[in-house]
Amino acid sequence: MAKPDITPEEAVKRLPAGAALGWGLVKPPQRGPKREMSIEQIVRKAVDIADKDGLSAVSMNRVASELGFSAMALYRYIPSKDDLLLLMQDAVCDIPLPDERPAHEWRESMREYVMATIGVFVDHPWYGDIPISSLPILPNTLQMVDWALRPLRDMPLDDFEKMSIVLLLSGYVRSSGMLKRDILRAVQAGSSEETFSGVPYSAALKALVKPDPYPNLYPIVMSGVYTGEKESENTVGDDIDFGLERILDGIEQYLERKKTGRRDSSQG
Template sequence: MSNHDITPEEAAKMLPAGAALGWGLVKPPQRGPKREMSIDQIVKKAVEIADKDGLAAVSMNRIASELGFTAMSLYRYIPSKDDLLILMQDAACDIPLPPERPPHEWRASMREYVMGTIDIFRKHPWYADIPIFGIPVAPNNLRIVDWALRPLRDMPLNDYEKMSVVLLLSSYARSCGMLQRDIDRAIQAGSSEEAFSGLNYSAALRFLIKAEQYPDLYPIVMSGAYTGENDGENTVGSDVEFGLERILDGIEHYLNRSRTGRTDK
């Protein structure tokens, strides 16, 4: 039996319940509240609550209360909180994708993927607070993976190499997205951008950092680069862009090596 010969019921049993619900493999309950309710309605409300008050504020009781139902009625649609989290995460990934670029613009395509992924973390600060349950298996999550694979389609890479490149890019995007999210949260809580750049601490650090104690950090602090004093003169872009460009340089080097058949590292 091939993988395409299984039934929807069999596929549903192989997936977490939340992912199966996302794929529409589970029939809605035949009995429930008289007023119409849907999985999409429940998930939309959960995302709304999380966007406003954080993931800790999301509970079946609160969702039910705001929708005008009982918590028990929600469990007819979504069997557990973990399944709800899978659906919320998948809903956050339901974003418009940019048009496909020609193959030679692969770097621009990868930039769009990374920056688009970072935007998910900033738009939905709770997104990274959801534990990683395993590989992406829900529909919108997999659509994001498919997006990341676009520019790799015609490259001289095997499937393992392609997925490794996607993992590299997604890991960088996740790390930067969480950092940007935390900065956004701190600024909303009353901190300042200068606190994160370090401008507020420039004079104090110049006084405290001594060459004999910090021989390699000392010249960086004295030049103003440590606290972002010279960002206006920076020609390489932001820290995120600089790191991403170096990753893309590495991918390009690996591709060139693959094309020429070289095995040196």
């Protein structure tokens, strides 16, 4: 059954409280501490706590306590912890955008977007711990989407194709950012970077991995590439760069097919 149409004004009123706060659609509380506290101040303090002690350390009580107020006072500004988390996510996405590049430098533009957004996961390790609850709906996260769309603006693509490419890049950002974040967390906890290359396990794997039952993995283990033994200078960053370049190659080939009129195999 089709949902009845609603006006834009009604749709805005139905936004989650955190989104409404992020857009500045909610008036400041008329009672409680005035001017001593603001939504921006609350969110900034929550981000500081999460950066220092992790997402589990963030509670309305702790944020309020560190600001010198009661949790009840905080709730007059932000109705729930879920709304606070939404605002925290949006706050750390407020990053400077680079200057727009010429259209032919679209690969460089996409690379800047990917690397900068991976940086959000690394600089704020808790960011990826917040479950995805909806598509981006707050100002700064939408600005990130707009940035990703920028190099696609003049390409011969329809809106669906453009958003699908943004989703592809964003998915790569999330997986790569969380991988890099997790490795950095482990190193900070005492693990060595060499452990993640697998080099300490190289000799053991060469003894254990046999052509049967690992016919495809066996030659790669024996070459030393699996554990990074052959190219010990490789880093996670290099792996991320390699994967990104292959994604960009795929986008470039798709654009070439569009120009020549060849049918995309995914369309049947």
